[in-house]
Amino acid sequence: MTTDLATQPTGQPAYTPSELMIVSASRALQGRRVVFVGVGLPNIACNLARRSHSPDMELVYESGVFGAQPARLPLSIGDPTLVSRATSVTSMVDLFMLYLQGGRVDVALLGGAQIDRFGNLNSTVIGDYTKPKVRLPGSGGAAEIAINAGAVLIITRLSRRTFVEKLDFLTSPGFLDGGERRAALAMPGGGPQQVITDRALFDFSGPEREMTLIELASGETVEAVQADVAWPLRVSPDLRPMTPPDPHELAIIREELDPKGLYR
């Protein structure tokens, strides 16, 4: 008989899939100094990292903030709480030219409506660009972040709608068509390092730079994950379970960062 780590004796889950995703992202940031923060879940993950294992982490926001220490959970990446008590607030010219393109960002967190096997992301349209079925936000800073940041962590829920064979639009480059393609285009950044989802963890460590399943959440199987991924999935020979959130991390999320439960 196996014990389901995600379930307490009452039958209530001890944590939600979103909390697992937030905590996994926070842990993946350990040891990084300068982190480029995105909206939504990444925002919570980065603030969790700073309030738990990495108090010296510098949070960078594309709005022009370096070294944010937000006193409340920011409503957006342009929230005034990011300005008050930050290390530096610059123009967006300086932020993109000196900080990002200048190579000062160690890791960035990105998401997207679609992702393919090489970690390329679509946040622009579903359907045809000129007559879209769904018009999405577009790049914002994502394209240049994907190209210039030292590494990229991709945060997204695992679903068949998201993990597609072919993107409707390539907004932010991952490893493009794989192998050494990024280097051939002289991209300064290292590209995607992990894909962190609510049900599984992936990396791109092989020479083909193709997404590989490396960890499974409690209760998940390779077959169940494969069923929501459009291409035949590579599976690591060292497949491990995802480490569940610990009580301290959950307390920070629930009591400090997201007391209203907006991201649960």
Add this chain to the structure above:
Amino acid sequence: MTAQSKLLTMEAAVRRFVSDGISLAIEGFTAFICFAAAHEIMRQRRRQLTLIRMTPDLVYDQMVAAGTADRLVFSYLGNPGVGSLHAIRRAVEKDIPGPLAIEEYSHFGMVGRYVAGASRLPFFPLRSYAGTDMVDANPAIRFVDSPYGDGPIAVVPPLNPDVAFIHAQRADRQGNTQLWGLLGMQKEAAFASRHVIAVVEEIVDEDVIRRDPNRTLIPGLIVDAVVHEPFGAHPSYVQGYYDRDNAFYLDWDRRSRSPEDTGAWLQEWVYDVPDRAAYLARLGPDRLAALDPGALWSDPVNYGAYGA
């Protein structure tokens, strides 16, 4: 002789500088978004504008819903922290209320376009766009070979809006304008534009400006008019003056989902209020007081008198 005051009402500034068919930049990254200017332009029923803004936000969602625009230049379409911009999506996906041409860049691309426009450069090179479909979607994004043998580099063209409305904390009557907080592209958009209207929370004496010159991002030299419009950026925020009114963003998200509810919203908050003062009266003093951010003062710095 003292210089002429550039103070105008918003009604007069819009009447003088905004005509049908021009290109318009109302910038401000989440902060300093000049809704007061947008609503006055809508009230004066301007048409066929090219709207330029990195993050169109509610302000251009409303202007598109009102039928003021036929073209949008941007880099991120979203209701920040809330979700979609329903009116712009209706225009792009279904041509409601009419077709909307789009010209799309990334943030860095828009940043570079303003810098090139402001500094009269033919293009701006940046490390972006390689391998993306944005290059196919927008023929203005191109690649050139570095003359120094470093391979291809992406370039974007200069951007020079006809008119920019720049919201800020304070200015003097000549338009020397100071702002702090998220600077966004306020300075570069002002320098890139043919006409600049500074819209401020406070009018201050020239001496206030001169005692803190590092904070003057925009000199009166390039400012055509100054509009005194307290809370003119509501429901966005002005650092140190008021917080974002998030309930307003959530309300727009709900009510902008159908053309009928959107029309009712515009009637209530734009067409039925003659000016910003009436809009603020409709909001009520309690709601505005709730947006007070409290105080966190910086320490004064000594510039030195040097013979003064």
